[in-house]
Amino acid sequence: MPGGDPQRGQALISRMGCAGCHTIPGIAGADGNVGPPLTRIGDRIFIAGVLRNTPENMVHWVQHPQSVVPGNAMPEMGITEAQARDIASYLYTLR
Ligand code: HEC
Incomplete structure (x- = not known):
């Protein structure tokens, strides 16, 4: 994942x-069951069933889930592009 830091992403x-x-594997207390488990998300073919799983699409999803799938339960959280790159880098360690 170019331009992202998985350790910052984990934090x-x-x-x-x-x-x-x-x-989410590797995140303390991450056992939520509202959205899908992110186990092996790095190997998944689609993000949210609609976007091809590429680094750019992952950055876009993390920032703007509501513009990809309007009305889904994942909120827009005001995540910056740099933060989304770090988060995506961590997610791609999950394979
Ligand atoms: C309020 C609940 C909620 C929060 C908070 C939330 N998500 Fe989600 N997330 C969801 C739901 C629901 C989906 C499924 C959306 C869909 O398929 O339309 C989802 C989908 C995803 C997916 C795609 C999963 C897949 O199987 O394709 C990723 C990646 C993801 N979220 C990452 C994150 C990250 C990273 C954060 C924190 C920055 C986060 N989510 C915060 C509810 C949430």
Whole structure:
């Protein structure tokens, strides 16, 4: 994942409350069951069933889930592009 830092991403995921909705390997207490588990998300073919799983699409999804799938339960969280790159880098370690 170019331009992202997986360690910063891991810290951001912990801080931003993703854990309340997702089960995420490597994140303390991340056993949420609102959204799908992010186990092996790095190997998934689609993001949210609609976007090809590419780094650019992952950055876009994390920032703007409502513009990709309007009305879905994942909120827009005001995540910056740089933060989204770090988060995506961590997610791509999950394979
Ligand atoms: C309030 C609950 C909620 C929060 C908070 C939330 N999500 Fe989600 N997330 C969802 C839901 C629901 C979906 C499924 C959306 C869909 O398929 O339309 C989803 C989907 C995803 C997907 C695609 C999963 C797949 O199987 O294709 C990723 C990646 C993701 N979220 C990452 C994150 C990250 C990273 C955060 C924190 C920055 C986060 N989410 C915060 C509810 C949430």
